[in-house]
Structures are given as C-alpha cells and as structure tokens.
Amino acid sequence: METWQTRTVDWFDRHSGRLFVLPASLLILAFSIFPLIISAWLALSRFKLGSEGYELIFVGWNNFRKLLFGSEQYHLLGTFMPISWLGWLIVAAAIVLIGSGIRSFVTSGHMTVMGAIGRLIAFGLFASLAWLFAATVGDKGQIGSLSTTIFYVFLGVAIQFVIGAGLAFLCSLRIRGRSFFRVVFFVPLMVTPVGIAYTFRMMADMTVGPISPLWHWLGLGDFSWATNAWSARLVVVLGDSWQWIPFMFLVMLAAFESQPKDEIEAAELDGASGFQIFGDITWPSVAPVAATIVLIRMIEAFKIVDLPNVLTNGGPGIASESLTLHAFMQWRALDLGASAAISYVLLFTSTIICVSFFNFVVNPARRARQ
Numbered sequence: 001m002e003t004w005q006t007r008t009v010d011w012f013d014r015h016s017g018r019l020f021v022l023p024a025s026l027l028i029l030a031f032s033i034f035p036l037i038i039s040a041w042l043a044l045s046r047f048k049l050g051s052e053g054y055e056l057i058f059v060g061w062n063n064f065r066k067l068l069f070g071s072e073q074y075h076l077l078g079t080f081m082p083i084s085w086l087g088w089l090i091v092a093a094a095i096v097l098i099g100s101g102i103r104s105f106v107t108s109g110h111m112t113v114m115g116a117i118g119r120l121i122a123f124g125l126f127a128s129l130a131w132l133f134a135a136t137v138g139d140k141g142q143i144g145s146l147s148t149t150i151f152y153v154f155l156g157v158a159i160q161f162v163i164g165a166g167l168a169f170l171c172s173l174r175i176r177g178r179s180f181f182r183v184v185f186f187v188p189l190m191v192t193p194v195g196i197a198y199t200f201r202m203m204a205d206m207t208v209g210p211i212s213p214l215w216h217w218l219g220l221g222d223f224s225w226a227t228n229a230w231s232a233r234l235v236v237v238l239g240d241s242w243q244w245i246p247f248m249f250l251v252m253l254a255a256f257e258s259q260p261k262d263e264i265e266a267a268e269l270d271g272a273s274g275f276q277i278f279g280d281i282t283w284p285s286v287a288p289v290a291a292t293i294v295l296i297r298m299i300e301a302f303k304i305v306d307l308p309n310v311l312t313n314g315g316p317g318i319a320s321e322s323l324t325l326h327a328f329m330q331w332r333a334l335d336l337g338a339s340a341a342i343s344y345v346l347l348f349t350s351t352i353i354c355v356s357f358f359n360f361v362v363n364p365a366r367r368a369r370q
Contacts, residue, residue, distance in 0.1 A: 042340035049334065063341035072338065075318060075326065076345065078136035078144035087134030094130030098123050101360070122356040125349070142229075145318065145326040146345065152237060152322060153301040153353075159241045161294055164248025169282075171249075172256035182253070189246035197310035200239040229319035232312045236320055239307045244300075248293060255289040256282070291362040295354060302350040323349075 012019070043063055045056040066072045083091070105111065105119055129150060136143040143151075167185055171178045188196070206212050206223050215223070225231035259282060267277050305324040308314055314321035314329070321329075323346040331339035 039340045039343060042336050043344050045337050047334060047336040059337065063337045064345075066338065067341055067345065074142065074144065076144045076146055076323075076342065077132060078147055079140075079142040080135045081138045081141035083134050084138035087137055090130055090134040090137070094127060098127060118355075118359065122352060122360075125352050126356075142317075142319070145321045145323050145342075146349070148233060148319070148321060149302060149304070149323045149346070150349075151233060152240065152304050153298055156237045156240045156244075156304075157294060157297045157301055159237065160244045160248050160297060161290070163241070164245045165252045165290065167245070168249045168252035168256055169278075171253055185249050186246050188242055189244075189250075191243070193243060193306035194310055196239050196243050197307045200235060200242070200307075201311050204235050226312060227316050229316060232316060232320040236304075236307050236311055239311060240301070240304060243307075244297060248297070251289065251293045252286065255286040259285040287365040288362070291365040295357055295362055298357060299350065299354055302346060 041056070044058060044060060046059045046062075048055045048057060067076045101119065101123060105115070129147075133143065133147050133150070135141070136147060167181075171181055171185075191199075203209050203211060204225050206215055206225070225235050263281050264277055267281060272280075303324050304322050305328060308320045308322050308325050309328070312320040314325050318326075323342055327339045327342040327346070330336075330342060
C-alpha cells in the first residue's frame with residue numbers, strides 16, 4: 001500500500017537533481033539580478049549628496065536623453081559633421097552587408113517570426129552604428145566613446161584572431177623548438193593589464209623609448225602618438241592585442257592538435273596540396289572553436305578599461321575613451337545616474353552584437369561541422 005511517506009520519497013527521488021542545484025541557482029540569480037535592478041534604478045535617477053547622506057531623485061529617461069540628444073551627446077555619440085567620402089564608403093559597405101544578410105535569410109527557407117524580429121533589431125543596430133561612424137569619422141568630426149568601443153572590439157579581436165590562429169597553426173606543425181614557442185607566446189597572458197599598459201606607454205615613448213632611435217634614424221621627425229586621436233586608439237588596440245593573442249593561440253592550438261589525423265594523411269596520400277588540406281579539412285574542423293573564442297573575446301573586449309585608462313587616460317580629449325572608461329569617469333564624478341545609463345547602453349549594444357554574431361556565425365559553423 002502506498003503511503004504519504006513512500007510518495008514523498010518517490011517525489012524527492014524524481015526531483016533530487018533539481019533540488020541539489022536549486023540553492024546554487026538561486027544564489028547566482030540573486031547576485032546577477034540584484035545589481036541589474038539597482039543599476040536600472042540608478043539609470044533612471046539623479047544621485048545627490050546632502051547633509052543627511054545621499055538622495056536618489058527619480059528623473060525618468062532624462063539620463064538617457066542627455067546621452068543621446070542632450071549635453072552628453074558629443075561624449076557618447078560624437079560630433080556630427082557632413083558625411084565625407086570615407087563615410088559614404090562605410091555606408092555603402094553596410095548596405096551591401098545588410099542586403100546580403102536579408103537575402104540569405106529570405107532564401108534560407110527557415111524564416112520564422114522570432115527570427116525576423118531578431119534580424120530586424122540586429123540590422124537596425126548595425127545600420128545605426130554604420131551611419132553614426134560615417135557621420136562622425138570625417139576630418140572635422142569627433143567619434144564618441146560608443147564608436148571608439150566598437151573600433152576596439154572589431155579591429156582588436158580581428159588582429160588577435162588572425163595572429164593567434166596563425167601562430168597556433170605553425171606550432172601545430174612538426175617543426176623544431178615548438179615547445180619553446182608555446183611557452184614564449186603564452187607569457188603575455190600572465191601579465192596584468194596595468195603592467196601591459198605601462199609597458200606599452202614606455203615602448204611608445206618617442207623621446208626615450210626603445211623605438212625612438214629607429215624612428216629618428218628613419219628621419220620621421222618628432223611625433224607623439226598621445227596627441228593624435230587615431231594613433232592613441234591604435235596603441236590601445238596594439239596593447240590589448242598583445243595581451244590577448246596568447247589566449248587565441250592557446251585555444252586554437254588545442255583545436256588544431258585535436259583534429260583527426262586520418263583524413264589529413266589520406267588527403268596527403270591522394271596528392272592534395274597544403275592549401276587544399278587546410279581549406280577542405282583543417283579549417284572546417286576548427287571553425288566552431290574559432291567562432292566561439294571570437295565571441296568570447298568580443299564580449300570581453302566591450303569591457304576594455306585598463307589600457308585606455310593607464311595608456312592615454314582617455315585622451316587626447318576623449319578620443320580613446322571606451323564606454324566602460326566613460327562610465328567610470330562619470331561614476332568618479334559622482335554622477336551615478338549617467339554612469340549607470342552608459343552601462344545600460346553598453347549592455348544593450350554588446351548583447352545585440354554578440355547574440356547576432358552567435359546566430360549568424362557560431363551556429364552556422366557548428367551546423368556545417370555536423
């Protein structure tokens with residue numbers, strides 16, 4: 001006869017897995033959701049110090065309005081100017097990419113309502129960012145911290161992936177001393193970002209730095225990278241790349257070395273060239289891993305703050321300031337509402353871009369492998 005005790009024991013047996021995971025899940029949700037709620041409230045409020053402590057005054061969307069349309073617009077979005085030939089080139093490239101994406105989605109035969117909504121949001125954000133970059137990148141324009149962050153993410157991750165994957169491929173070949181190169185390439189990952197920033201600050205010094213004698217021997221004259229907007233941004237990208245290339249190298253090396261050797265040996269016996277083996281066998285087998293680590297690095301790159309803070313302090317002016325550094329400076333000035341609003345702009349932008357990259361690149365790479 002089944003009693004309540006046996007029914008209770010059976011119920012615990014069926015749900016024991018969920019019950020064991022429940023405390024950890026609740027803690028993770030609490031620590032994830034609580035900061036989001038507090039920062040959302042801060043983004044809609046104005047922080048004010050008073051004789052009796054602090055006060056949070058609800059101001060609605062005013063912090064976002066200042067960032068997008070008001071006094072802080074030049075800081076977040078940049079200074080708008082008539083679109084130059086370079087800007088029109090960026091717009092044309094964006095139109096081609098968006099048209100290609102729409103055509104691929106329509107002809108895929110897998111159209112769904114949610115898929116159409118997601119692509120509409122992604123294409124809208126992509127078009128907006130392309131127009132923003134085109135309208136602020138001219139000679140008299142000034143790109144804001146949003147475009148600077150996008151520049152760091154896409155250029156930095158592209159450099160890191162190309163160099164890291166290339167070095168990993170070379171070290172996966174049967175060459176002498178590859179264990180030595182594996183250790184050497186891994187060293188920068190063990191240095192702190194602040195240490196890397198100070199190292200690059202010293203190396204890029206054109207008066208007493210190690211590159212200075214070569215620079216002057218070439219007759220390039222006096223130059224200070226810190227006073228030019230694009231050179232300051234490029235130095236930040238180079239420092240970030242030097243730090244994260246070892247991560248790309250390590251993961252891609254594991255991917256290259258874990259691929260099945262049987263197919264490569266069979267292709268070599270059939271007389272296939274090295275390029276054919278790489279294009280038809282090696283790259284398809286490592287493509288899912290490559291797409292995944294690029295996604296991971298993009299998520300991390302959106303939060304870049306150490307290098308621009310130490311290397312350039314966001315300068316010259318605000319030229320090399322990332323969104324995270326922008327939020328940090330607003331927080332240091334006790335404008336907590338603006339700081340939280342900038343953080344939410346960063347959250348929305350990075351989420352849409354990373355989810356789009358996952359749907360457009362990572363998932364197709366995995367399906368192609370299967």
